[in-house]
Amino acid sequence: MSAVASFTKHENELAASFRNRIKGAEGAADVQQIYAEFVKDMLSRISGAEVVLDEGDVRVDPGVEDGFVLGPGIARNPDYERFLKMSDLLDILRRQGQHAANKITHLDRRPERDQAKIFPRPNRRG
16 A cells, blocks of 8 residues: 655645635636636645646636646646645645635626726725
């Protein structure tokens, strides 16, 4: 039986900030960016090196079971592939990805928040 590394300590350190930022997101693009930064921070912490993600390396998608899709820059990278297979990293990304996907679904049902960003209303409180 092979040993499985656990990175829940890192998840716990990043989760509160991630959830607060997701809660304040005003559109799907904001959610995408926040989740990509979470993935980048997780990979940086576990690899010990600065991680640079290209567009398409990670995408939140409410239409898939896990809530996110990893692009080839992460999924096929041998440095990260071993973490995805031999640790709980994939479970962590699923948990937080599902949270991000739920936020996008919520925003899609209530587009007025996204519209408020595009067409702000003046403060009526005088």
